[in-house]
Amino acid sequence: LPIDINLELRELRPGDRVTGLSIGEPVFLPLKTYLQKEAKSHHRLDLAKTYAFIEPSAPPRVRGYITLVCGEIVVEDGAPQVEPDANFTYPHFPAVKIARLIVDSRLRGNDLGTKLVQLGLGIVKDQICPRVGCRFVVVDAKRESLDFYVDCGFTLLNTKANRDRAQPIMFVDMTKVPSG
Numbered sequence: 001l002p003i004d005i006n007l008e009l010r011e012l013r014p015g016d017r018v019t020g021l022s023i024g025e026p027v028f029l030p031l032k033t034y035l036q037k038e039a040k041s042h043h044r045l046d047l048a049k050t051y052a053f054i055e056p057s058a059p060p061r062v063r064g065y066i067t068l069v070c071g072e073i074v075v076e077d078g079a080p081q082v083e084p085d086a087n088f089t090y091p092h093f094p095a096v097k098i099a100r101l102i103v104d105s106r107l108r109g110n111d112l113g114t115k116l117v118q119l120g121l122g123i124v125k126d127q128i129c130p131r132v133g134c135r136f137v138v139v140d141a142k143r144e145s146l147d148f149y150v151d152c153g154f155t156l157l158n159t160k161a162n163r164d165r166a167q168p169i170m171f172v173d174m175t176k177v178p179s180g
């Protein structure tokens with residue numbers, strides 16, 4: 001794939017072609033299957049919202065995507081610190097979760113993944129946090145993508161249980177993210 005193809009970043013649409021995403025390694029098959037079988041219906045039914053890099057062909061083709069859902073962080077030792085006077089006595093912090101993220105393997109290393117995450121953080125900061133209690137963005141990070149998420153501004157949740165997880169939880173405190 002030529003890396004200079006003109007990709008549009010927008011919400012997934014019913015007419016978009018969702019087949020043909022190159023995943024690189026078999027372990028990422030669930031991300032391809034989700035796009036092909038569930039992403040459009042979940043988007044329409046408000047079960048998950050998907051935003052994609054689209055190649056402007058006929059039909060338009062998905063070359064990478066991010067899926068956002070509601071989530072939470074369990075409040076426990078090592079959970080992210082909020083203001084000490086917040087007086088927050090509930091078992092979970094409200095969050096938005098990055099449920100899926102993938103870029104076509106032939107296009108990786110061109111900042112597309114970073115831009116998908118930045119789009120997600122921007123939506124949460126500008127459209128969710130001002131209207132709905134939502135302090136964090138979270139992700140269950142595959143070990144190979146830990147550095148990628150650190151570069152995107154995420155922090156590893158600092159508990160032993162979390163560090164030992166196959167997919168450790170990482171978070172961004174949205175009060176630390178500038179408004180768009």
Ligand SMILES: CC(C)(COP(=O)(O)OP(=O)(O)OC[C@H]1O[C@@H](n2cnc3c(N)ncnc32)[C@H](O)[C@@H]1OP(=O)(O)O)[C@@H](O)C(=O)NCCC(=O)NCCS
Binds near residue numbers: 103107109111115
């Ligand atoms: C993680 C992923 C979405 C990043 O997308 P991307 O478009 O390649 O990311 P960017 O170009 O914005 O790269 C940011 C960093 O990711 C890492 N990265 C980039 N390309 C990579 C590749 N082909 N393999 C491994 N890491 C890579 C690098 O650390 C890069 O930093 P650098 O630009 O300083 O070198 C992509 O590698 C991917 O789809 N991986 C498979 C699915 C996956 O792991 N999803 C995350 C689920 S938690």
